[in-house]
Ligand SMILES: Nc1ncnc2c1ncn2[C@@H]1O[C@H](COP(=O)(O)OP(=O)(O)OP(=O)(O)O)[C@@H](O)[C@H]1O
């Protein structure tokens with residue numbers, strides 16, 4: 221069992237991967253990064269003979285398959301909302317800190333809460349529209365107006381909110397606030 225599980229969420233191009241990658245470097249061996257989308261992307265890569273590394277990266281490649289991956293994964297979630305969370309955690313190494321970098325739905329938080337109780341900390345990453353646009357975000361129907369992107373819009377129980385808009389908090393401040401949250405856990 222980890223000692224603390226940091227659940228990161230945020231809209232497309234808010235900077236979830238950017239911040240969690242920096243956090244991973246800072247925490248080193250003490251942490252493990254888990255991605256709920258990993259089993260989805262692995263399945264998709266095998267099924268469609270796609271490049272898994274590109275699907276896991278931050279470039280345009282994965283965007284071509286996002287809609288299909290969302291639709292397929294929703295069918296799986298309809299049968300078992302914790303399906304992908306369970307695979308991601310089953311494959312995780314035994315480390316004191318788990319960083320889950322892609323929480324998207326209330327049912328993700330529910331599953332972690334039911335499974336790990338008070339070990340979880342909810343961190344929301346925010347970036348304003350202009351910043352997200354500059355990072356390559358383009359609205360897509362079926363992607364940006366469905367649960368994958370919107371389900372946590374009205375969720376309010378964050379332990380920490382990070383503003384990752386251009387010109388706001390720098391990465392050192394962002395990481396310090398996360399470390400304080402971990403230290404107080
Ligand atoms: N604070 C920052 N300073 C500079 N570049 C940033 C910052 N935050 C994010 N970026 C860049 O913006 C792009 C999108 O960030 P990232 O992939 O982390 O977002 P994401 O929330 O994981 O998006 P998605 O959900 O689409 O995967 C990346 O190229 C990343 O390097």
Ligand SMILES: C[C@@](O)(CCOP(=O)(O)O)CC(=O)O
Nearest residue numbers: 257260289290293322324368
């Ligand atoms: C299919 C999906 O897992 C893609 C996530 O990709 P990424 O975390 O934005 O790199 C989104 C979802 O599960 O709704």
